[in-house]
Amino acid sequence: MISKKVASVKEALDGVQDGMTFMLGGFGLCGIPENAIAELVASNIKDITCISNNAGVDDFGLGLLLHKHQIKKMISSYVGENEEFERQMLSGELEVELTPQGTLAEKCRAAQAGFPAFYTPAGYGTEVAEGKETREFNGKMYVLEEAFKADFSFVKAWKGDEAGNLIFKGTARNFNPCMCGAAKITVAEVEELVPAGELDPNQIHIPGIFVQRIFQGSNYEKRIEQRTVRKR
Numbered sequence: 001m002i003s004k005k006v007a008s009v010k011e012a013l014d015g016v017q018d019g020m021t022f023m024l025g026g027f028g029l030c031g032i033p034e035n036a037i038a039e040l041v042a043s044n045i046k047d048i049t050c051i052s053n054n055a056g057v058d059d060f061g062l063g064l065l066l067h068k069h070q071i072k073k074m075i076s077s078y079v080g081e082n083e084e085f086e087r088q089m090l091s092g093e094l095e096v097e098l099t100p101q102g103t104l105a106e107k108c109r110a111a112q113a114g115f116p117a118f119y120t121p122a123g124y125g126t127e128v129a130e131g132k133e134t135r136e137f138n139g140k141m142y143v144l145e146e147a148f149k150a151d152f153s154f155v156k157a158w159k160g161d162e163a164g165n166l167i168f169k170g171t172a173r174n175f176n177p178c179m180c181g182a183a184k185i186t187v188a189e190v191e192e193l194v195p196a197g198e199l200d201p202n203q204i205h206i207p208g209i210f211v212q213r214i215f216q217g218s219n220y221e222k223r224i225e226q227r228t229v230r231k232r
Contacts, residue, residue, distance in 0.1 A: 031172030105178055190214060
């Protein structure tokens with residue numbers, strides 16, 4: 001058994017450099033790699049491209065990297081909760097590539113599976129399709145989308161073992177699984193790290209072959225973007 005375990009988040013991010021492209025799992029603030037993001041902020045890395053469903057909020061998640069102007073380009077689907085993102089985009093400080101959510105997920109999954117590109121009907125006839133190849137299949141038009149190319153993928157799971165096998169919990173099983181193995185190096189942070197062999201094979205969502213480094217995270221805030229409660 002090859003152990004993927006590393007001692008700390010700092011060791012897990014070894015090799016990260018300015019100008020790289022990163023995938024970051026999560027949906028909203030659910031299942032985001034909080035420890036990896038905090039380390040990226042502390043490292044003062046700059047000119048990075050981030051592939052993520054969203055850009056966090058102003059004072060949490062990827063919003064922390066935006067506040068320090070560490071992100072050069074965001075490739076996202078939904079960014080409506082971040083005022084600093086809006087300001088930087090409108091001022092031209094931040095390059096933004098908006099991608100339909102399903103297309104973003106499939107571009108990750110294609111990279112994970114080793115497919116260079118795929119056809120999708122999403123975005124045909126809109127700005128999303130500008131400059132891209134289109135083709136008709138069975139009377140319907142499709143857009144050719146290329147798979148993502150990333151240097152690191154940072155994901156967060158509920159439980160994992162030292163071989164890199166991962167189990168996600170609840171809705172944190174969002175963009176995290178399809179980003180595993182979709183970059184040159186996948187770093188997984190987990191709430192609980194156990195020895196190899198302790199996880200039920202029938203419960204594993206992502207096998208360790210898709211993960212290069214794994215560490216046990218700490219101090220997860222698990223913040224909720226908008227809490228709505230019913231009046232009594």
